[in-house]
Amino acid sequence: MLEPLRRVVVLTHLLPETTAQALPELAECAAGLGAELFLPADEAAKHPGYEAWGYRQIDEVEVRAADLCLVLGGDGTILRALGRMLGSGVPTLGINFGTVGFLASLDQRDWRAELAATLAGKYQVVELLTVEARFLGQRFTGVNDVVLSRVEPRRVLRLEYEVSGTFVGDMFCDGMIIASPTGSTAYNLSCDGPLVVWDASVLVLNFIAPHSLGFRPVVLRPDHVITARNVSPLDEAEIAVDGDIVGRLRCGDSLDIAASELRARLLVREGGTFYRNVEEKLFYRPGDAR
Secondary structure (H helix, E strand, O other): OOOOEEEEEEEEOOOHHOOOOOOHHHHHHHHHHHHOOOOOHHHHHHOHHHHOOOEEEEOOEEEEOOEEEEEOOOHHHHHHHHOOOOOOOOOOEEEEOOOOOOOOOOOOOOOHHHHHHOOOOOOOEEEEEEEEEEOOOOOEEEOEEEEEEOOOOOOEEEEEEHHHHHHHEEEEEEEEEEEOOOOHHHHHHOOOOOOOOOOOEEEEEEEOOOOOOOOEEEOOOOOEEEEEEEEEOOEEEEEEEEEEEEEEEOOOOEEEEEEEEEEEEEEEEEEOOOHHHHHHHHHOOOOOOO
């Protein structure tokens, strides 16, 4: 077994009522395991009763010195937690309080027993490749993806792209996705891109609604740099990193996208696998026999 996890910072779903009942239950469970529970200021503001339950508010420096970031939420909350903890070395564990919970290792229905075993040392940590956008002298790192997309008035974009200095082609499209392995199951998946196992060291280049019968998503080595250039005559492209808008690619502008040196750290229960989550959470459809 690995080292027990004792200092646990807790992040929750954007809607406080989603986890209102779980927080005092978690405090009761943690007390029996000898774990300390902490909340950053933004979480403490969402849950006014935290002190009575046994939580303590801490600053961001202390947040990044915890043993574990425990997330009660869905994939969006877990993704934000992974980004928040980048560079700290603190692993993130998710309990699914969302819809799909693909990144979550524990289920809302039976998390208590599984959490006890996990905190005691029955876990593994998966190192996740992240993706970086380089634009106008700035760098923006995402756990999931970098996305270029059209903006109002929603005309078709024309994007040129090259890989490691080699021109590949240009595409009429609604946008471009450069996804990490983690992000392969997000926007990339909805655009018919491949599923990539979490700990693979690759990036996926995909387009949103490409005007082409021949294009297929491309899997790239992590040391390959993708350069995208907006050659649309009139229209700008919005740049989003993990869903956050960081700028616009004007006509004639370009940006570079590559793997980042930073790694996100996802903690999963012992025996938990990417493949089981694919089977249980992506292939399953409501109404299927279980």
